[in-house]
Amino acid sequence: MAKAKKRYVCANCGTVTPRWQGQCGDCGEWNTLTEDVPATVFSQKHDLSRGGRGIEFVPLNRPAELLVRKSTGLAEFDRALGGGIVPGSAVLMGGDPGIGKSTLLLQTAASIARGRKGEPGGDVVYVSGEEAAGQVRLRAQRLGVADAPIRLASETSVRDILTTLGEGDPPALLVIDSIQTMHSDTIEGAPGTVSQVRGCALELIRYAKASGCALMLVGHVTKDGTIAGPRVLEHMVDVVMSFEGERSHQYRILRALKNRFGAVDEIGVFSMANEGLEEVSNPSMLFLSGRDQPLAGSAVFPALEGTRPVLVEIQALIVRLQSGATPRRAVVGWDNGRLAMLLAVLESRCGLNFSSAEVYLNIAGGYRLSDPGADLAVAAALVSALADKPLPEKSAWFGEVSLAGEVRAVAHAGLRMREAAKLGFAKGFGPSDARLASSTLGYEGVNQLANLVDHVMGKP
Structure with a gap:
């Protein structure tokens, strides 16, 4: 050797x-x-084709009992998971420190342990490697779930955890908080190193697959917002979720980045309260709160998160400079490069001048947009701020803008308009579409970005 x-x-x-x-x-x-x-x-002479055990192959159409999802007790969590927890699955949840990951999982564990109406509770094991058991109990009392029959432990040794679980029936849910604090005595290195994180996750996932126990792992994140540790960790698990939000705002978004059992980009929306996380069944009202009267530089965009439409407010501010100073471009919640592209299109195709003005763009409520359909709403907010004229009251804007100044169609336009109509919006502006124009909600097609400018400026 x-x-x-x-x-x-x-x-x-x-x-x-x-x-x-x-x-x-x-x-x-x-x-x-x-x-x-x-x-x-x-040695190169080492032959791996001998000495192993034979494996059993089964046909693809072999009759088998379908796995039944188990509800977390939180409808928003179930939505993000695709309908509930799949037995034997491994879920990895990442998020910034203090965003509420442990709170969400403790509330979920308590709900599953208590059971729902007509359903018995399941055995739940909660292992914390970051906090003592007494600290977790204090949080449980604050959340009002201290009476839930959860088996709680403060441990970091994977060998001790799996040995203890192997002595009885497997639990319905195993929560590990967090995977970066776990260590295995068979692997060299301190907890949190690449080898330890990969090896400990492998052993825990292997136990979950063999026993049918649902596994939830909490993962730390880097300064860039990605889950810390080896990238292979995200490939090993079945579901990767991101718990997002600004600690200065009350809302939290649970987003599925990878899901082998459901759609990706589905979101669940929560609100942080003194008693823990509360579900937000209508997030559009949360992001549109405080809109008493129409103001210049404000536009509403029906965003799409997975299959859920969410109405968000886009705010723009234009400040003219008197001196020859270099103007600023500040963006919060949207892509800075896309704003620069949109400003170039407005200047080149529509004759507007932003070169001597500072441009500030903000997505209200700390929301982050990645939908390309927000182009028209951002353009409407910019033109409204430049002209100092408010957009039509109770109007929603959506559409993708090309470099030629054309307004192009986006996915699920009808779903976006239905959400706007449900919240009392009277009119929608977007790509020309006969089906949308014939809907109950007043709809006006915008073919070119120049048409938007003429509409806001009041030109015939």
Whole structure:
């Protein structure tokens, strides 16, 4: 057997190098290379085709009992998961510190342990590697779930956890908070290193698949908002979820980034209260609160998150500069590059002048938009702010703007308009579509961005 070789793995992108260096050659991040477990090098004559055990193959159409999803007791959580928790699945949840991940999972664990009307409660195990058991109990009392029959432990050894669980029937739900605090005595390295996170997650997922226990892992995030640890961790689990929101705002969004059992980009919306997280069944009202009268520079956009339409307010402010100072472009909640492109289209195709003005754009409520259909709503807010004229009252705007100044169609336009009509909006502006024009909600098609400018400026 050859001598074991050292290797170093980048915690950001997973690149393997034979020696340590300050900067990763692939992703360019600094100080992300950590020493991995020494790899045992076998001789080239080592034959892996012998000495193993035979495996059983089954036909694809073999009759089998379908797995039944289990509700978390929170409709918004079930929506993001695709209808509930699948037995034997592994869910990885990431989010900024203090955003409410532990609170959400503790409320979920309590709901499953208590059971619902007509359904008995399930056995739930909650293992915290970051807090003592007494600290978790204090949170449970504040949330009003201290009476839930949850088996609670403060432990970081994966061997001890799996040995204890193997002595009885597998639980219905196992919560690990967090995977970066777990360690295995069979792997070298401190908790949180690439090898420890990968090895501990593998053992826990293997137990979940073999026993049918649903597993929920809490993951730390980096300063960029991505889940810390090796990228392979996201490939190992069945569902990757992101718990987002600004701590200065009360709302929280649970977003599915990967889901083997449902649609991706589905969201669940929660509101942080003193008693914990509360479900928001109508998030549009949350993001549109405080709109008493129409103001210049404000437009409403029916965004689409998965299959759920959400109405958000887009705010723009234009400040003319008197001196020759370089104007600022500040954006909160939208892509800065897309704003620069939209300003260039307005100047080139519509004859507007933003070069001597500072432009500020904000998505109300701390919401973050990635839908390309927001182009027309942003353009409407910018033109309204430039002209200092409010847009038509109770109007919604959507559509993608091309570099030629054309307003192009976006997906699920009818669903967006129905959500706007449900909330009392009287008119919609977007791409020309005969089906939308014939709907009960007043609809006006906008073919070119110049038509929008003429509409706002009052030109015939």
